[in-house]
Amino acid sequence: MDQVNLYRKVLAEQGAHCGCQGACGKDHSGTCRAGATGKPVRLITAPYPPHPSDAANAAAPPDTYRPWCGPCWGNALIAAREALADTNEKRMTAAQILLFDLPGAAA
Numbered sequence: 001m002d003q004v005n006l007y008r009k010v011l012a013e014q015g016a017h018c019g020c021q022g023a024c025g026k027d028h029s030g031t032c033r034a035g036a037t038g039k040p041v042r043l044i045t046a047p048y049p050p051h052p053s054d055a056a057n058a059a060a061p062p063d064t065y066r067p068w069c070g071p072c073w074g075n076a077l078i079a080a081r082e083a084l085a086d087t088n089e090k091r092m093t094a095a096q097i098l099l100f101d102l103p104g105a106a107a
């Protein structure tokens, strides 16, 4: 399915409003629904929740796609990247501690 058809399909099936349910970090109490209030909003369709890398987002299965408003998508992407950075930091710290726990490593 090409991107234009995927876009139309997602909006037709899920409604032409933002489908963010708080992945952007805001409490929408339900969904964001930007675009559902009559005020025109530019929407994109992208995976929910977003993946940290553009490559992973592009490779995400079409059935994970939802409509997004720009601010929600931008903030959710930042949140996903920060979560990954946090995980990497924890892994690095754990690896560092492990190095010092190796037998023979103590001075």
Ligand SMILES: [Zn+2]
Pocket: 018, 019, 020, 032, 033, 034, 068, 069, 070, 071, 072, 073
């Ligand atoms: Zn939104």
Ligand SMILES: [Zn+2]
Pocket: 020, 021, 022, 023, 024, 025, 026, 028, 032, 072
């Ligand atoms: Zn949102």
